[in-house]
Amino acid sequence: MEIKKQAEQSILTPVMYLKGVGEHRAYLLAKLGVHTVLDLMELFPRTHLSRLVNPTLAELQVGDLVSLTAEISWMDAKPTSRGKKILSVGVNDGKIGLTCVWFAYPPAYLNMFKPGKTIWLSGTLSAFNHQLQMNHPDFEILSDDHEEEGFWKSRQLLPVYPLTEGITQNLMRKLMLNAFSTYADQISENLPDFILEKHQFPPRRDALQMMHFAQKTEAAERARIRFAYEEFFYSQIMWARHRVFHDQKEQGITFVNQQKHTTALKHRLAFELTSAQKRVIREIFADMCSEAQMSRLMQGDVGSGKTIVTLFAMLLAVENGYQAALMAPTEILAEQHYQNFIKLLEPLSLKVVLLKGGNYKGKSEIKAQIASGQAQIVLGTHALIQKDVAFQRLGLVVVDEQHRFGVEQRAQLAAKDSHPDLLYLSATPIPRSLAMTAYGDLQVSQIDEMPPNRKSVLTYVRSDRKFDTVLSDVSKELQKGRQAYFVCPLVEESEKLALLDAQRLFDYLKNKIYTRSTIELIHGRMTNKIKDEIMRRFKAGEIQILVSTTVIEVGVDVPNATVMVIEHAERFGLAQMHQLRGRVGRGADQAYCFLIAHQPQSSEARERLSIMSRSTDGFVIAEKDLELRGPGEIFGYEQSGIPEFRFANLVRDQAILTLARKDAFEIVLLDPQLMQEEHKLLRIIYLSKYRKKEELILY
Numbered sequence: 001m002e003i004k005k006q007a008e009q010s011i012l013t014p015v016m017y018l019k020g021v022g023e024h025r026a027y028l029l030a031k032l033g034v035h036t037v038l039d040l041m042e043l044f045p046r047t048h049l050s051r052l053v054n055p056t057l058a059e060l061q062v063g064d065l066v067s068l069t070a071e072i073s074w075m076d077a078k079p080t081s082r083g084k085k086i087l088s089v090g091v092n093d094g095k096i097g098l099t100c101v102w103f104a105y106p107p108a109y110l111n112m113f114k115p116g117k118t119i120w121l122s123g124t125l126s127a128f129n130h131q132l133q134m135n136h137p138d139f140e141i142l143s144d145d146h147e148e149e150g151f152w153k154s155r156q157l158l159p160v161y162p163l164t165e166g167i168t169q170n171l172m173r174k175l176m177l178n179a180f181s182t183y184a185d186q187i188s189e190n191l192p193d194f195i196l197e198k199h200q201f202p203p204r205r206d207a208l209q210m211m212h213f214a215q216k217t218e219a220a221e222r223a224r225i226r227f228a229y230e231e232f233f234y235s236q237i238m239w240a241r242h243r244v245f246h247d248q249k250e251q252g253i254t255f256v257n258q259q260k261h262t263t264a265l266k267h268r269l270a271f272e273l274t275s276a277q278k279r280v281i282r283e284i285f286a287d288m289c290s291e292a293q294m295s296r297l298m299q300g301d302v303g304s305g306k307t308i309v310t311l312f313a314m315l316l317a318v319e320n321g322y323q324a325a326l327m328a329p330t331e332i333l334a335e336q337h338y339q340n341f342i343k344l345l346e347p348l349s350l351k352v353v354l355l356k357g358g359n360y361k362g363k364s365e366i367k368a369q370i371a372s373g374q375a376q377i378v379l380g381t382h383a384l385i386q387k388d389v390a391f392q393r394l395g396l397v398v399v400d401e402q403h404r405f406g407v408e409q410r411a412q413l414a415a416k417d418s419h420p421d422l423l424y425l426s427a428t429p430i431p432r433s434l435a436m437t438a439y440g441d442l443q444v445s446q447i448d449e450m451p452p453n454r455k456s457v458l459t460y461v462r463s464d465r466k467f468d469t470v471l472s473d474v475s476k477e478l479q480k481g482r483q484a485y486f487v488c489p490l491v492e493e494s495e496k497l498a499l500l501d502a503q504r505l506f507d508y509l510k511n512k513i514y515t516r517s518t519i520e521l522i523h524g525r526m527t528n529k530i531k532d533e534i535m536r537r538f539k540a541g542e543i544q545i546l547v548s549t550t551v552i553e554v555g556v557d558v559p560n561a562t563v564m565v566i567e568h569a570e571r572f573g574l575a576q577m578h579q580l581r582g583r584v585g586r587g588a589d590q591a592y593c594f595l596i597a598h599q600p601q602s603s604e605a606r607e608r609l610s611i612m613s614r615s616t617d618g619f620v621i622a623e624k625d626l627e628l629r630g631p632g633e634i635f636g637y638e639q640s641g642i643p644e645f646r647f648a649n650l651v652r653d654q655a656i657l658t659l660a661r662k663d664a665f666e667i668v669l670l671d672p673q674l675m676q677e678e679h680k681l682l683r684i685i686y687l688s689k690y691r692k693k694e695e696l697i698l699y
Helices: 002-007 022-030 037-041 107-111 169-186 193-199 204-213 217-249 261-268 275-288 306-318 331-344 363-372 407-414 432-438 464-479 502-513 528-539 574-581 603-614 618-629 631-635 654-670 677-697
Strands: 047-050 065-079 085-092 097-102 118-128 131-135 138-141 157-160 295-300 323-327 352-355 377-380 394-399 421-426 443-447 458-463 483-487 519-522 545-548 561-566 592-597
Touching (some): 037 169, 097 118, 157 169, 169 204, 193 217, 193 654, 217 654, 261 306, 275 295, 275 306, 275 421, 275 443, 295 306, 306 323, 306 394, 306 421, 331 377, 331 528, 352 363, 458 464, 458 603, 464 483, 464 561, 464 592, 502 519, 502 545, 519 528, 561 574, 574 603, 592 603
Parallel strands (some): 097 131, 295 421, 295 443, 323 394, 483 545, 483 561, 519 545
Antiparallel strands (some): 047 157, 065 118, 085 097, 118 138
C-alpha cells in the first residue's frame, strides 16, 4: 500500500495504478509503449473524428485512404457458397452511398450496425460493380448512448488513438481523462520561457491537453507543432554540440594539396570529369586542407562517379604521408573497389590492400602491413573495425553506402586513430530533412550530374498480363549477348501473400522460357560465400540471367547487364526500385527496366510506378519516397541512426525542423556546454534524452 501511495503522487507512476487500468490492462498498454502515466498522456491521437456527417465521397477516388463520418442506411449478412457469411453495411454522406464489407467478423457486429446511426470510418476505397466499397474498415459507432458517458458524450471532436487488442477507443478516452484529471498539475515544462515567447508556443501542460481534448482541429495542430519543434530542437542541439566538438575541441589534420598522386591520377583517366565531380573534389579538398576535422556526406546517383572522386580524396591523404581506409557493406563491393583501384593506381606504385572477414591465407600479413603503415590504401568490410586491426597513421576514413552501417559501426572506424577526416558516401540520395536529422553535423556534397556518355535507363510499367511480351523483350537482349536481372519481393511461396516468389520464377524461366541460357537464383538466405561466388560468375558473363530478391540492390557493377525486371513492383518503395534500376545501364549500351505491376494497386502504388517511369533523377525520387513512405521505411531507423520521432513528421514539418535547427545552433555556438542560467532547463532535458546518443557520435 505504501508503494502505491507514493506512486500516486508522481506523474511517472506505473500506469497500472491509474484508475481503470490495473495489472492486465497495464500489460496491454505496454504494447503501445505506455508504461507510466506520462507515457499515456504523450500517446497522441492518430487523428480526430467529427460527429458531423461530412459529404466528401464525391471528391474521393478508388485507392484513396480516407476517414469520414457517415450515416448507416442498411445492413445485410449473406452466406457464401462455402458456408461463410459476408457482412455488408451501406452508409451515405447525404449524397453518395458507400458499401462496407467484412468477409470475417464477430457475431456482435450484427447488433451494432443499425440504420440511422452515425458511424466514423477509416480505410482504403475500392470499387465493386461500379459501387464505392471499403473492405474491413476501422470504424466507430458515434451514437451509442450507453457507450459514452459524461465528458465525452457532448464532445463534437473525438480523439482516435492507436490501439491494441483488448483496449477500445472508449476505454482509452476514459483512461486519458482519468490521467489528466489526476495528474495535469504535475506536467512540467521542457522548453525555456524565451523559446515559448519567441514562437508563441503554448505551455506544455496546455499543449498536452489540447492534443487530447481540443474541439477544433486547428488547436490540436498548433499543439502538435509545439511538440514537433521540441523533438527537432533537442536532436539539433546534439548535432550542434557535435559540430562545436569537431570545429573547436578537436584539431583535425591539415592536409596540403601537393598535386602529386592526384595529378598523376587525373592524367591517367580516359575520360573528362564532369563539372559536378570537379566541384565536389574542390569542396572535399578545401575541407581536408582546413584545420577542422572533415565530416562530409557525398551523395550522388548510381553511376554519377562517386568512386573516382573518393579516390582523389584518398590520394590527397596518401601524398601527405597518411593512410586512407574505405569500408564497404559487402565483400563483393569491397572486392570491386579493390580491383578498380589497383587498375587505376598501377603506375603510381602505391600499396593497396583488401581486408575481408573470416580466416584466409595472408590475412595476418595484410594486418601487419596496415599496422606498419606499409599499406597506404586499405579497403575492406566490417573486418576493418575489428579490435585487432590497427592503423599506423590513418588520415581519411571513407564509409561506402553509409546508411547500411549502424551509428556505432561508423563511429568505431572513425575512432581508429587521432581524428581522421570522415567522408560518407550514399548512392541513395538523402532528402535534406533526413540529412539534417540523421547526419545533422555533416557538410553535404552532391554529384548531381551524370557522365555525358551515360544513357538513361528506359523504364516501362507493364501489367502482369503482359508478362509474355516482357519475356520476349528480354530474349532480344539475351540474343545480343547481354545479361538480365529478375527481382522478386519474396524468396519462396508464402501462405499469407499471393505473390510470385523468386524460387517459382526461377523454375519457370529455367525450365519453360530460357532453356538454353544459364540461369541462377540468389537470395538473402544463402551464405555470403555462395552469394559472392554467384555474383562473381554473373559479372564474368558465365551467367546470363540472375533471379534474385533485393540482395542485389546495392553493389556490383556489371556493364553487360542491360535489363532489370522487377516483379510485383507495386510492393516496392521508390528508392528501392531506383537502386535496383541502377544495377543496369552501367555500360555504353541502352538499358531497360520493366516494372511488372499486379492488381490491386493503391493510388500511392500507382503514383510510385508513374514517377519511376517518368524520372531517373535520384534526388527527385528520394524526396517523393520520403513524402509517400517516411524515413523508417526508406533506411530503417536502427541502421541509419535516424531518431524515431513520436510527434514530428519529417515530410510535413520541414519548416519546423529548419526553425528548430537554427535556434539550436545559435544557442550552442554561444554556450556549447549549456551552462548559462537561461539554458539550465535545456541542459537538464538534453542530457536526460541524448547523453547516450551523444557518446556515440563524439569521435
